[in-house]
Amino acid sequence: MLPFVLVSLFLSSALAVPVSVTQYSINEVAPARLDGRPVSGAIINNVLEYAVDGGDTNIYILTLEQILSDVANLADIKSQALAVSQTLALLGELASGVPGDACEAAALVNVYADSVRTGNKSQLRSAVNRYLGRLASNIDLIVRLVNNPDSVRYAVGSRGNCSGGGRRYQFEAAWDAILNNSNPYQIGLLNEEYCALRRLYSAFNNRSNNVGAAVSAASVVPVTRAVELALGPLSSFLRAVASGANPANLAASAKQALIKAGGSVPL
Numbered sequence: 635m636l637p638f639v640l641v642s643l644f645l646s647s648a649l650a651v652p653v654s655v656t657q658y659s660i661n662e663v664a665p666a667r668l669d670g671r672p673v674s675g676a677i678i679n680n681v682l683e684y685a686v687d688g689g690d691t692n693i694y695i696l697t698l699e700q701i702l703s704d705v706a707n708l709a710d711i712k713s714q715a716l717a718v719s720q721t722l723a724l725l726g727e728l729a730s731g732v733p734g735d736a737c738e739a740a741a742l743v744n745v746y747a748d749s750v751r752t753g754n755k756s757q758l759r760s761a762v763n764r765y766l767g768r769l770a771s772n773i774d775l776i777v778r779l780v781n782n783p784d785s786v787r788y789a790v791g792s793r794g795n796c797s798g799g800g801r802r803y804q805f806e807a808a809w810d811a812i813l814n815n816s817n818p819y820q821i822g823l824l825n826e827e828y829c830a831l832r833r834l835y836s837a838f839n840n841r842s843n844n845v846g847a848a849v850s851a852a853s854v855v856p857v858t859r860a861v862e863l864a865l866g867p868l869s870s871f872l873r874a875v876a877s878g879a880n881p882a883n884l885a886a887s888a889k890q891a892l893i894k895a896g897g898s899v900p901l
């Protein structure tokens with residue numbers, strides 16, 4: 635009888651008092667709010683608007699930008715680190731007039747996918763550090779892009795000169811692991827990112843391929859953990875870009891924190 639009584643009580647109170655039910659989608663239920671969120675969707679939007687010439691962005695990159703600002707609106711530290719990591723990766727690939735290659739990103743994705751499959755992490759730290767080095771050089775590129783766009787208009791992006799340019803790598807295996815390691819409130823947005831990035835991965839244009847590889851590498855667990863360790867200086871840097879200020883002064887400490895995190899991040 636008990637369930638029945640409970641139901642009728644519920645119904646009678648529902649009839650007596652108008653009840654408003656607020657439904658939250660899974661994406662909105664984020665635990666562990668931070669005091670003073672390092673970044674937000676609005677900040678990421680401003681960064682992208684301020685720094686990126688929209689004339690070069692195809693529909694999948696635009697989709698990715700939109701999802702990124704949604705990720706930045708999640709208030710927990712893991713999502714904040716993911717948004718910062720992915721934004722630095724994306725901006726680095728869009729900053730130069732001529733795309734470079736995606737060697738460090740593709741190499742890290744492969745090493746990460748292998749390490750998840752075999753449990754052997756012996757190659758992981760050096761691959762993570764090389765990729766963090768690439769993110770650090772992205773910070774310099776972003777400073778140039780913001781302060782003097784003409785200086786990067788004809789520049790070629792970073793090159794690792796690996797065979798094939800890092801355009802083919804274990805995309806699916808890496809994303810299986812990224813999705814498997816995500817939290818329930820992130821999974822909807824990460825699935826959307828996976829779909830957009832898969833199109834960029836298989837695209838013909840090498841800039842699209844580079845964005846696919848860079849943002850995938852920026853999403854693997856050891857990288858987001860390292861970015862989390864350096865979140866203060868990295869988010870200060872992005873906030874300066876978002877506000878239209880000269881971010882050059884904040885670039886050095888952001889790079890330093892990122893490289894330092896690579897040495898100590900638990901794998």
Ligand SMILES: *[C@@H]1O[C@H](CO)[C@@H](O)[C@H](O)[C@H]1NC(C)=O
Pocket residue numbers: 732733734735799840841
């Ligand atoms: C990317 O494509 C551009 C234009 O097609 C080409 O000039 C450049 O060499 C390519 N970069 C790499 C790393 O293959």
Ligand SMILES: *[C@@H]1O[C@H](CO)[C@@H](O)[C@H](O)[C@H]1NC(C)=O
Pocket residue numbers: 754755756757
């Ligand atoms: C892990 O991988 C490295 C390099 O691929 C190899 O030299 C080492 O023997 C492997 N370790 C184990 C325990 O299999």
Ligand SMILES: *[C@@H]1O[C@H](CO)[C@@H](O)[C@H](O)[C@H]1NC(C)=O
Pocket residue numbers: 793794795
């Ligand atoms: C890749 O090749 C370019 C042009 O040949 C060179 O300037 C650059 O230093 C090389 N990068 C690496 C990491 O070897």
Ligand SMILES: *[C@@H]1O[C@H](CO)[C@@H](O)[C@H](O)[C@H]1NC(C)=O
Pocket residue numbers: 810811814815
């Ligand atoms: C998913 O992650 C859990 C814990 O992190 C791990 O035990 C499991 O093997 C992973 N599954 C796959 C398919 O990677």
